[in-house]
Amino acid sequence: MRTYFNDLPKTALGASYWIFAVYLVLPLALMMAMSFKDANFIAFPIGNWTLSWYGKVIQDKQFLEASLYSIGIALATTISATIIGVWIALLVSAENIWGKAVIFALACLPAVVPGLINAISMRIFIRAVDIPTGTFAIILAHTVHAVPFVVIMVLTRLRSMPANLVDAARDLGADPFIAFLRVTIPYLMPALFGGMIFCVLTSIDDFVRTFFLGGYQPTLPMLIFAKVQGGMSPEINAMATIVLVVTTAVGLYAEHFTRRSRS
Amino acid sequence: MQPVVHFKNVNKSYGALTAVDDLDLAIAPGQFVTLLGPSGCGKSTTLRMLGGFDSPTSGEIYLEGKPISHLPPNRRNVNIVFQDYALFPHLTVGRNIAFGLELKGMESAAIHKRVSDLLALVSLQDHAERMPAQLSGGQRQRVALMRALAPDPNVLLLDEPLSALDAKLRQQMQIELKSIQKKTGKTFIFVTHDQEEALTMSDVIVVMNKGRIEQMGGPDELYARPRSRFVANFIGQSNFLEGTVASVSGGIASVEWRGNAVNADVNGTAPIPGDHVTVALRPEAVFCLSRKPEDRQSLKGRIDQRVFKGAHTSLTVKLDNGSTLEAQIDPVALSHIEGDDVWVGWRDRDAVLLAK
Ligand SMILES: Nc1ncnc2c1ncn2[C@@H]1O[C@H](COP(=O)(O)OP(=O)(O)OP(=O)(O)O)[C@@H](O)[C@H]1O
Ligand SMILES: [Mg+2]
Numbered sequence: 276m277r278t279y280f281n282d283l284p285k286t287a288l289g290a291s292y293w294i295f296a297v298y299l300v301l302p303l304a305l306m307m308a309m310s311f312k313d314a315n316f317i318a319f320p321i322g323n324w325t326l327s328w329y330g331k332v333i334q335d336k337q338f339l340e341a342s343l344y345s346i347g348i349a350l351a352t353t354i355s356a357t358i359i360g361v362w363i364a365l366l367v368s369a370e371n372i373w374g375k376a377v378i379f380a381l382a383c384l385p386a387v388v389p390g391l392i393n394a395i396s397m398r399i400f401i402r403a404v405d406i407p408t409g410t411f412a413i414i415l416a417h418t419v420h421a422v423p424f425v426v427i428m429v430l431t432r433l434r435s436m437p438a439n440l441v442d443a444a445r446d447l448g449a450d451p452f453i454a455f456l457r458v459t460i461p462y463l464m465p466a467l468f469g470g471m472i473f474c475v476l477t478s479i480d481d482f483v484r485t486f487f488l489g490g491y492q493p494t495l496p497m498l499i500f501a502k503v504q505g506g507m508s509p510e511i512n513a514m515a516t517i518v519l520v521v522t523t524a525v526g527l528y529a530e531h532f533t534r535r536s537r538s
Numbered sequence: 539m540q541p542v543v544h545f546k547n548v549n550k551s552y553g554a555l556t557a558v559d560d561l562d563l564a565i566a567p568g569q570f571v572t573l574l575g576p577s578g579c580g581k582s583t584t585l586r587m588l589g590g591f592d593s594p595t596s597g598e599i600y601l602e603g604k605p606i607s608h609l610p611p612n613r614r615n616v617n618i619v620f621q622d623y624a625l626f627p628h629l630t631v632g633r634n635i636a637f638g639l640e641l642k643g644m645e646s647a648a649i650h651k652r653v654s655d656l657l658a659l660v661s662l663q664d665h666a667e668r669m670p671a672q673l674s675g676g677q678r679q680r681v682a683l684m685r686a687l688a689p690d691p692n693v694l695l696l697d698e699p700l701s702a703l704d705a706k707l708r709q710q711m712q713i714e715l716k717s718i719q720k721k722t723g724k725t726f727i728f729v730t731h732d733q734e735e736a737l738t739m740s741d742v743i744v745v746m747n748k749g750r751i752e753q754m755g756g757p758d759e760l761y762a763r764p765r766s767r768f769v770a771n772f773i774g775q776s777n778f779l780e781g782t783v784a785s786v787s788g789g790i791a792s793v794e795w796r797g798n799a800v801n802a803d804v805n806g807t808a809p810i811p812g813d814h815v816t817v818a819l820r821p822e823a824v825f826c827l828s829r830k831p832e833d834r835q836s837l838k839g840r841i842d843q844r845v846f847k848g849a850h851t852s853l854t855v856k857l858d859n860g861s862t863l864e865a866q867i868d869p870v871a872l873s874h875i876e877g878d879d880v881w882v883g884w885r886d887r888d889a890v891l892l893a894k
Pocket of ligand 1: 552555556577579580581731
C-alpha cells in the first residue's frame with residue numbers, strides 16, 4: 276500500500292486533502308458568518324456585521340425552553356443508558372454466563388438498525404403498551420439507541436483490565452460490591468466518561484426518533500426544523516452556531532480527557 | 539506445634555484434568571515455604587485455593603486449625619502477591635498500601651503511620667504519592683509486597699513474584715524477600731519453577747509434579763537426598779545408574795552396575811538383594827584421578843569432553859563399562875584433557891538409591 280501511494284506525487288495528495296478539508300469546513304464557516312449579518316436574509320455580501328441575532332436568540336424563550344428540554348432528555352438518557360450499558364458489559368464479560376453472544380448481539384442491534392425503522396417500531400410499540408408520546412417515550416428511544424455504544428466502550432476497557440485487580444481487592448478484604456465500586460468503576464472511568472459524552476451528544480442531535488415519539492414540546496432539533504420551515508434566517512444560523520460551538524467544545528474536552536487518562 | 543496451614547486430602551479438578559491430586563500438606567508457622575515444580579504442576583492452583591479464589595473439588599483446607607474452604611477471599615487472614623503485582627492503577631502507592639487497612643476500618647492516622655512504616659521497610663518513603671505507572675519493576679514489586687503485608691495476615695502467598703524482573707534485580711529481591719520474612723516472622727508460601735530461587739530462599743521446599751507432592755524438605759536435604767528421579771533431576775543435575783542390589787550393610791547398598799560393583803546410600807529405602815534400583819549421583823560428588831587409587835573403589839574411563847565453566851570444569855567421562863558419567867572438577871587442581879585415561883569414583887554416602 277505504502278509504496279503504491281508513494282508513487283503518487285505528494286503535492287497531489289496534499290492538494291486533494293486540502294480540497295476535502297475546505298469542503299468540510301466551508302459550509303460551517305458560511306453558516307457562522309451569516310449569523311453575524313446585519314440583515315434578515317441570507318446572501319453575500321455580508322455588508323454590516325452585528326451580534327443582534329445572538330441577542331435575539333438568547334432572549335428567545337422558545338429557544339431556551341427547547342435547549343433545557345433537550346439537555347434534560349440527554350441527561351436522563353445518559354444515566355439510564357450508562358447503567359444498562361455497564362450492566363450488559365459486565366454480564367457479557369462474566370465467565371460463566373450462558374448465551375453471552377446472544378445478549379451481546381441483542382444489545383448491539385440498535386446501533387445498526389436504521390434510525391427511521393427504530394423510530395417507527397418504537398412508535399408502534401408505545402402505542403401497543405399504552406405509553407403516551409412525549410418525554411418518556413423519547414428517553415426510551417434515545418436510551419435504546421445509546422446503549423450499544425456504552426456497551427462496546429465499557430467492554431473494550433473491561434477486556435484490557437487485568438483479571439487480578441478484582442482478586443487483589445477481594446484479597447485485601449473487599450466484598451464483591453466494594454471491589455466493584457472501588458476498583459472496577461475507577462478502572463472503567465475513561466470509558467464511562469467517553470460513553471456518557473457520546474450519549475449526551477447523540478441524544479441532543481437526534482431528530483428522527485424524537486419526531487416520531489415526541490409530544491407537543493419541541494426539542495432543540497425540532498425547534499430548529501420548525502423554524503427552517505418558515506424560511507432560513509440569520510437567527511437560525513446563530514442558534515446552530517451556538518449548538519455547534521457547545522457540542523464541539525464538549526466533544527473535544529471528552530477526547531482530551533480520555534486521552535489523558537489512557538496514558 | 540499446630541500447623542498454620544493444613545491441606546487435608548485436597549483435590550482440584552477442571553473437568554477431566556486433575557490440577558491438584560490428593561494434596562496433604564502441613565506448614566509450620568514462621569517458615570519460608572516454597573512450592574517448586576514445572577509449569578502446570580498445580581502450584582498456582584494450590585495457592586489460589588488457599589487464597590480463596592478457587593475451591594477444592596474435595597478435601598479441606600485449615601488455617602490455624604479452622605476449616606476455611608467455605609470462606610470468601612475477603613474473610614481469610616491470608617494475603618497474596620500476584621505475579622503481575624495487580625497494583626490498582628488509579629491509586630497512589632500510599633493509597634494502594636492503605637487499601638486493605640481502610641477496609642479493616644483502621645483510623646486514618648494509624649493507617650498513615652503504618653503505610654509510612656511499611657514504605658520505610660523497603661526504602662520507598664519518598665514514593666508514597668507516586669502512581670504505580672511511575673515506578674520501576676522492582677519498586678512495583680516492593681509496593682505489592684507491602685500492600686499484601688499491610689493488613690497483617692497470618693500467611694503471605696507469593697505467586698512467582700520475581701519472574702518479571704531481570705536476573706540481577708531478581709537476586710537482590712530474593713535476599714530482600716527473605717530478610718523481610720525473617721524480620722516479620724510471618725509464614726511465606728512462595729511459588730516458583732526456578733530451583734535456584736527455591737534453594738536460595740526456602741526453609742522448606744515442597745517439590746510438586748503433576749498435582750502431587752514429590753518430596754518435601756530443607757534445601758540441603760532435597761539436594762543431597764532426593765528420593766525420586768524427578769527431584770534428583772529438577773533440583774540440580776544427576777547421573778543415574780541403573781543396576782541390581784547385590785548386598786546391603788550399614789545403610790550402604792552394593793549395586794551391580796554394568797559389571798561393576800558400586801556403592802550407594804540406601805537413602806531411607808529398604809532394598810533387598812536382587813532389587814532393580816536407580817542410583818543418583820551428583821556430578822560434583824564424582825572425583826577424577828589420573829592413576830588408579832589404592833584405597834578406594836574406582837572405575838576406569840576416558841575423558842570424552844571437557845568444558846571450562848569458570849567456577850568448575852565439566853567432564854564427560856566414557857567408562858570402560860560402556861556408559862558415560864558427568865563429573866565436575868576444580869578447574870585448577872587438575873589438567874585432564876580430552877582423551878586422557880581417568881579413574882572415577884565417589885564416597886559411598888554421596889550416591890543415593892531412589893525410591894522410584
Ligand atoms: N481455570 C482453569 N480451567 C481449566 N484448567 C485449569 C484452570 N486453571 C488451571 N488449570 C489447569 O490446571 C493445571 C495446573 O495449573 P496451575 O496454574 O496450578 O499450574 P502452575 O503449577 O501454577 O504452572 P505455572 O508454573 O505455569 O504457573 C494446569 O494443567 C492448568 O492448565
Ligand atoms: Mg502458576
